[in-house]
Amino acid sequence: MTLEEKQEQMFARWLEPQGVEFAGEEAKRAYQERVNRFKDAIQLKKAPDRVPVHPMTGLFPLAYAGVTLYEAMYDYEKAGTALRKYVLELEPDAHNGMFLWPPGRFFELLDYRLYKWPGHGVPADSCYQYVEAEYMKAEEYDALINDPTDFWLRTYLPRIFGNLKPFAKLATLTDVLELPLTCGSFVPFGLPEVQEALRAVMEAGSEALRWVGVMQSVESGLAAQGFPGMFGGATKAPFDIIGDTLRGTHGILMDMYRRPDKLLEALERVTPLAIRMGVSMAKMSGNPVVFIPLHKGADGWLSDKQFKTFYWPTLKKVILGLVEEGLVPFLFAEGGYNTRLEVIAPDLPPGSTIWLFDDTDMARAKEILGKVACIAGNVPITLLTLGTPQEVKEYCKRLIETAGRDGGFILSSGAVIDNIRPENVRALIEAAREYGRYA
């Protein structure tokens, strides 16, 4: 199959979602109209009927329904009800589903240390927050490079989950070879503390399964009523994989100066894992759009040379690897990407990616990327938080005129929307209908 055929096949799966019984012909028509709106905006072959609108919501659906994140993380039905209320009442063209509100009990069972979450370090109605630290030491690059899975299992997981500390005692499983060379690797599984850790894993697994069941039923219920989810899977840029939650910001910035070769080797090493992550999730869900939040490549963080050396080459490989499988990487470029546009544009396969911009000049983004990629964004989160509905609409109107010209554009917020005035989200969604017609 050609790339184009593969992509068409994935879109066909998104248009005819498996296991979804539409509420009626009208719901089916509305669902497919919405998906096609995104498809046209992404593929750049023709303008859609109008600008698709996808507010980049985080906690907003919960706040809108008067549900705290704490409640959502512990009462999945309640979270589902909130999502339904938001989607059915405000009617965005796509929603973010429930994946941003994962099960609190799961994290408790494993004593998760990487984030603080409501009830565990942040207030009930706040978002969870990452605890910045070095979870991988500078001298552990070789361990990561030699065997990433082993590094995750025996070094990383024991650090980020208090209850999986005993996994540090496990033996390497690649030692299991011949009959006399088998038993040794299993000895640690006999240790009482390791067995206790395994019991925690089993309980956490059951909780995750319960949660995913509710999530699937809520999301396919919404599809049945005509509302698609935006994302089929997620992955990350290799530089962010290592920089965000392994070495930490300070660590990876120093590594560029102190051990550039090791860093480059590690980036290459995790690249196929990042591709696998996105591909397996999207193939399973039948939705081609793969969410990739970008962090440390934004304007100002790295020099142009550092971006071209450390950030872009492996992110490019991830993008191409996903596109190769008929998928559509959705790059969430938080912060500014003004100085990166010229670097990324020539490498992008046409009609296969979405770039959601925040603090980026959208007229320039349209000019530089418009022929090869669908751009999205960039209604400022400060305007959405502190402005009036009229101001939001005026901003959207101007944005559609520049960035939305001839299609290839999705109207969205530049950053994640949490607890803001509902009338401003409504204004954002209405603006697409009022000012976004192409016909």
Next chain:
Amino acid sequence: MKVGELSRAMAELEEKTVLELVKQALAAQKPPLEIVEECRQGLNVVGERYARGEYFLSDLVMSAEIFQEVIRLLEPYLPLSPGIPGQPEKAEILLGTVEGDIHDIGKNITISLLRCEGFRVYDAGVDIPPDVFLALLKETGARVLGLSTLLTSSFEAMRRTVQLVRMVGPRPPVKVIIGGLVNERVCRYVGADAWVRDAREGVAVCRRWLGMRLVRGEKRRALV
């Protein structure tokens, strides 16, 4: 050691060369405060390059890292540590992340740059409620309050903090600067005196408010 070689190596972020030159200078019995001063001249160049867009966040972080290593080498020889990197009892600037937010990268970078510039900065930490900021202002005697957030949900906490400090805080009133996910609109909303989106700008504002720490006369006061 050639004059200026140390500040040049600092400006070029040549970590090994800087540390080697510092060791040589110590062996040659050069006064440690002069060594600090040379490094700071290098840091100034880093700051200028950053302001011109030739250096980036990564370079700033690296320069502060090298400077801290220099201080570690010099510490046994310094009569009084120039406020770096430890927490001072009395401070000119109090900086922290507001209640409900634990983002600390921007705050930490700003603090290390301010300290490199010779300011005494008290790091309040993250997720700091308004009354704790107030108490810390009184304890440290700081004249400038820096509040950081990257969450829209923490604008309210920022506003409450500024209101509390304005209402019952020290007199004459302290200056308030906010940083992170902020702009003119947020600044007006929370009632701060200045807003910045990058650490270097924050340093420039503090210099305007408190005076330079790196000019000759004041340098001594900052260092001794």
